[in-house]
Amino acid sequence: MAIPVREGVTIAFQALRENKLRSFLTVLGVIIGITAIMAMISIIEGLNQSMKAQLASLGTDVLYIRPFAPGAWVGEMPDSLRRRKGFEPEDAEAIRRAAPAVLAVAPLNFAELRLRYGEIQTRPNFVIGTSPDYMVTNNYAVDNGRGFTEAEVEHRSAVCVLGMDHVETLFPHVNPVGKTITIGGQPFTVIGQAEPRGHFLGMSMDEIVLVPYTTLEKLFGPNLPMVLNAKPASPELIDVAREQIADVLRRQRRVRYDQGDNFAVFTDKSLVDLYGQITGAFYLVMVVISSIGLMVGGIGVMNIMLVSVTERTREIGVRKALGARERDILWQFLVEAMTLTGVGGIIGVLAGLGAGKVIDLVTPLTFAVPIWGILLAFGSATSIGLFFGMYPAVKAARLDPVDSLRYE
Numbered sequence: 001m002a003i004p005v006r007e008g009v010t011i012a013f014q015a016l017r018e019n020k021l022r023s024f025l026t027v028l029g030v031i032i033g034i035t036a037i038m039a040m041i042s043i044i045e046g047l048n049q050s051m052k053a054q055l056a057s058l059g060t061d062v063l064y065i066r067p068f069a070p071g072a073w074v075g076e077m078p079d080s081l082r083r084r085k086g087f088e089p090e091d092a093e094a095i096r097r098a099a100p101a102v103l104a105v106a107p108l109n110f111a112e113l114r115l116r117y118g119e120i121q122t123r124p125n126f127v128i129g130t131s132p133d134y135m136v137t138n139n140y141a142v143d144n145g146r147g148f149t150e151a152e153v154e155h156r157s158a159v160c161v162l163g164m165d166h167v168e169t170l171f172p173h174v175n176p177v178g179k180t181i182t183i184g185g186q187p188f189t190v191i192g193q194a195e196p197r198g199h200f201l202g203m204s205m206d207e208i209v210l211v212p213y214t215t216l217e218k219l220f221g222p223n224l225p226m227v228l229n230a231k232p233a234s235p236e237l238i239d240v241a242r243e244q245i246a247d248v249l250r251r252q253r254r255v256r257y258d259q260g261d262n263f264a265v266f267t268d269k270s271l272v273d274l275y276g277q278i279t280g281a282f283y284l285v286m287v288v289i290s291s292i293g294l295m296v297g298g299i300g301v302m303n304i305m306l307v308s309v310t311e312r313t314r315e316i317g318v319r320k321a322l323g324a325r326e327r328d329i330l331w332q333f334l335v336e337a338m339t340l341t342g343v344g345g346i347i348g349v350l351a352g353l354g355a356g357k358v359i360d361l362v363t364p365l366t367f368a369v370p371i372w373g374i375l376l377a378f379g380s381a382t383s384i385g386l387f388f389g390m391y392p393a394v395k396a397a398r399l400d401p402v403d404s405l406r407y408e
Contacts, residue, residue, distance in 0.1 A: 027344030029297025038352020129216030145192035337389025345381025
């Protein structure tokens with residue numbers, strides 16, 4: 001007497017109703033494992049989407065010119081990278097002259113300083129010294145006032161452009177343009193207010209302070225570390241621009257033909273790849289944690305199915321006496337095991353989504369629900385039922401019908 005899938009599922013749900021606590025405890029490990037899978041997937045996927053959106057807001061065609069690329073070493077920085085020199089304004093000028101595929105290139109130096117207006121003072125912030133090209137390379141715009149000019153860079157003028165966070169802190173309900181603030185104790189005139197940019201990797205991009213790089217070095221130098229940002233003439237020329245920049249910098253830095261580059265030119269893709277390596281570690285942790293829970297759940301399922309085989313030995317004998325084949329009994333118990341873990345998987349998916357949403361509400365982490373994650377979690381749960389239910393199902397299928405009918 002064959003047992004169709006629908007009847008096997010019905011028998012499984014009947015067992016669930018009759019032994020609610022036992023069934024719940026049986027699949028508790030599966031629920032815990034699937035909950036861990038869904039919570040981790042929803043958080044990591046949310047972070048991935050947030051990362052992509054934030055990189056898109058920065059501009060996908062920015063070329064970052066640095067002494068070394070992100071993720072170039074593991075552990076302590078090697079001396080060969082630590083000794084690499086920074087860049088000079090002359091490097092930017094050489095790129096402008098000799099790299100026709102480059103639209104703009106901006107030097108950047110940095111100093112950590114406090115801003116003050118009247119009695120209000122900010123915590124230490126990174127002040128960026130740069131040129132007017134920074135607005136082009138980093139896709140910035142000025143909402144109020146103006147940016148500084150090449151003439152102000154050349155004359156080392158004490159002017160600055162502030163981000164929204166600093167405007168709200170120093171000038172609540174007041175137009176900042178034309179006001180004089182102190183940066184590191186030195187007076188600067190506010191000539192512009194940068195457009196709001198939101199957050200990137202949890203850090204506010206509206207705490208920006210832009211001043212001419214010549215002014216920053218004059219007042220807070222000398223020898224401030226300098227890097228470069230560049231932008232190709234069009235997105236299609238980004239690879240050509242990168243090659244031209246590398247050729248120019250090899251000449252500028254006197255790199256011999258048989259030596260490798262002592263600098264790096266990279267795009268946001270490098271940041272995405274590095275971020276992928278980091279999230280890959282989180283996925284590895286997720287696999288380990290969920291595997292433990294799923295293994296425990298699978299052993300519980302195997303145990304309860306063996307008990308079920310023992311309890312239903314006489315039923316199995318009756319079915320075989322009425323014509324059920326071994327494969328029919330095998331399929332019946334496999335369907336029951338997969339239904340049991342499938343229900344645990346559904347509960348785990350819902351619990352994982354709930355946990356991810358709670359984390360989204362109470363922390364800065366974002367939350368997203370990929371369809372493939374739900375399918376993966378549910379598929380893992382039913383696979384556990386199939387794998388760990390196989391031995392009890394085989395044992396049931398191989399029972400002798402005569403001995404089974406005599407079983408009390």
